[in-house]
Amino acid sequence: MERPRARRRGGPGDRGGHEGGQAAPDQGDLPGRARPHAQGRRRQGVVAVAAGDGIAALFEECGAVVVRREPGSSPPLPAMLAAIREAGSEVAVLPNDEGVRAVAVAASEIAREDGVVVSVLPTKATVQGLAALAVHDPLRRFDDDVVAMTDAAGHTRYGHLTVADRQAFTSAGMCTPGDVLGMIDGDVAVIGGSLTEVAALIVDRMVAGGGELVTLVTGAGAPVRLAASVEERLADTRPDVEVVVYDGEQGGYPLLIGVE
Numbered sequence: 001m002e003r004p005r006a007r008r009r010g011g012p013g014d015r016g017g018h019e020g021g022q023a024a025p026d027q028g029d030l031p032g033r034a035r036p037h038a039q040g041r042r043r044q045g046v047v048a049v050a051a052g053d054g055i056a057a058l059f060e061e062c063g064a065v066v067v068r069r070e071p072g073s074s075p076p077l078p079a080m081l082a083a084i085r086e087a088g089s090e091v092a093v094l095p096n097d098e099g100v101r102a103v104a105v106a107a108s109e110i111a112r113e114d115g116v117v118v119s120v121l122p123t124k125a126t127v128q129g130l131a132a133l134a135v136h137d138p139l140r141r142f143d144d145d146v147v148a149m150t151d152a153a154g155h156t157r158y159g160h161l162t163v164a165d166r167q168a169f170t171s172a173g174m175c176t177p178g179d180v181l182g183m184i185d186g187d188v189a190v191i192g193g194s195l196t197e198v199a200a201l202i203v204d205r206m207v208a209g210g211g212e213l214v215t216l217v218t219g220a221g222a223p224v225r226l227a228a229s230v231e232e233r234l235a236d237t238r239p240d241v242e243v244v245v246y247d248g249e250q251g252g253y254p255l256l257i258g259v260e
Contacts, residue, residue, distance in 0.1 A: 044138040044145070045087030048094040048129050049075060049104070052250030055126055055217065062133040064094070071252040074100050080107035090117040090142040092149060094129040098186075119146045124186070125158035126248065127215050127258025152260075157209070159184045159202050159257040161195055195222070195254050196229050203230050206259040207238055214241055215258035217248035226255055 048064040050056035056066045065087040069075040080103055084091050091111070095104045101120065108118040119142075123129045132149035140148070160183050164175040170188035175181060182190035182202035189205060192198040203214065214234060216227045227245045234241050248256060 043088050044090045044092075044142055046092045046094065046133060046136055047080070047083045047087050048133070049080075049096050049100050050126070051097070052220070052248045054247045054249035058130065058246055058248070059094075059133065062130075062136070063138075064133060069100065071250060074103045077103055077107055080104060081110055084108065084111045084116060084118060085114070089115070091119070092132075092136070092142075092146055093118060093120045094123045094132055094153075095120065096123050096126050096129040098124050117142060121146065121150050121153060123153045125156075125160075125258070126217060126250075126256055127158050128153040128156045130215060131156040131258065131260055155260055157185060157206050157211070157259045159189075159206055159259075160253045161198055161202070161255045161257075162253055164191075195226055199226060199230050199255055199257075200233050203234065203257060203259075204237070206257065207234070207241060209259075211259040212241055213258075213260040214243045215256075215260075216243065216245045217250070217256035217258075218245065219248060219250045219252070219254045219256070222254040230255075 046062075046064040047067060048059040048062075049067045049069055050059055051069050051071045056068055059066045065083045067075045067079050067083045084093065084107055093104045093108060095101045101122075104120045108120050111118050121132060123132055132153040135148045135152045137145055137148070162181050162183065164177055164179040164181055167174065167176050170181070170191065172188045172191050175188070175191050180192045180195055180198040181188050182192065182198040184202060184206060190198050190201045192201065207214065214230075216230060218227050231243050231245070234243055250256070
């Protein structure tokens, strides 16, 4: 499956290998070039949880059945169960947040009683869900597809920006209300005064460990040039890296970041 249509800064034309020595996922198939699904009930399918209208549209463009949730909350169990039953008889579930996994597992256990084969993938962030969907192939054996999707998600480091609403001690030091927090893999890595400054520092740290594709998902109310500033910096410092930008419209997080 191919990644959804996005504003893109080109990198190498041929991404011959995936970070960490893994084979690069076939990028010839996320929205824009997604395979058409057969009419009626699909044998294989994907359920993806989304916390923003733009993110939901991206997952739907990829062919997933989307379960929406509010930022900081989990979707209701009946909605998750209904999505699994709609998706097919062999279903991969992308929670895309550690807090959502419990309800995804509970819904999956109920669906299994109806004979549905369900696998809940360990996606902890939206960008990991996008990476997993990029390699999803409904024509492949389900178990093999789950392995490929899990591998793609696991090779995607994730980060995001948020703004502190109270004073607290973090792994990067003390923050006060209004500070911009840069998170990497769930931990506060940078505390700064502006979104642009922190975004640059976070992306620099993430790509320093390797990677050839950077995904940026802008949130509701994010500054117009936030993603563009990151793109321009990478064009100067890492011209070998490809950048894709999506408008996720998620609340609470001005920018989501993925590095593969």
